[in-house]
Amino acid sequence: MKRTILAAAIAGMGTIAVAQTAPNEITFGEYGQIETSLSGLVGDPAAGLEIMVNRGKGNCIACHQVTALEEYPFHGEVGPSLDFVGERWEEADLRGIVANAKMTFPESVMPSFYKTEGFVRAGDGYTGRAAESEIEPILTAQEIEDVVAYLMTLKE
Template sequence: MKITRIALAAAVMTAGAAQAAEVTPAEVQFDEYGAVEVSLSGAEGNPENGAAIMTSRGKGNCIACHAVTALNDAPFHGEVGPTLDGVGEYRTAEELRGIVANAKMTFEGSVMPAFYKTSGFIRPGNAYTGKAAKEEDLTPILSAQEIEDVVAYLLTLKES
């Protein structure tokens, strides 16, 4: 009985160690090319959720700027950014994670929003709005798990 309890406790501790903690936006570590090596949520991404985020106007709305043939059922694909068809063949999960979290770390002049950033924004303040901009951190556009879901979906986009 005692051995069973020890084995159970060890299994629970191992499972807990395997589940990494969520990386906050301020803790994201980009490499010199903008890639992010570790999962932001500590969990696998769900490609179905990623597709929903990419077409949701209240979330990522990636198709507003990028064409994705696999998402042709969703209207209004944009042409501002490159097509994402086949991106899962020439980009790694780490590269995609970095680009979705903050594309400016990979492409300096990108107009793509930083989906996992909370500070460091330029705010207009009194000169434009008549109200002072608040200096507190903002909420990221996507959560850590939503970033992982989008990355999981993008990795499914292979040339046929």
């Protein structure tokens, strides 16, 4: 994997800077799994929950039912229920599915949340026009890690 960890201290702060893996540098396993953190950091389950229900970000519940999130309205039935997903899948598998589900399930209609190239016709926001500049991923590397951290909490 073309991944660099910078062990340099940030100017006098004593903080370690960690380089994230760019979307086009990901190495997927045979079944679409991504073994290491995309951001180089551990995910935050609370932040992941916010992304799961945020209609402007991940909006996972638009397609998936999650009993633990029943206080949020409008759960979808397009994708499978995410109840107990933390028991059914390994962290690396979930990271791969959230980043680019088509690597695990080629026929999936789930968006590729961490992909920036290889689109048939990427649009420019909601304008109906083709994108004229580089496409940004839907979620950042850290947001992927946060969602995965939340999904790992969904156990019996």
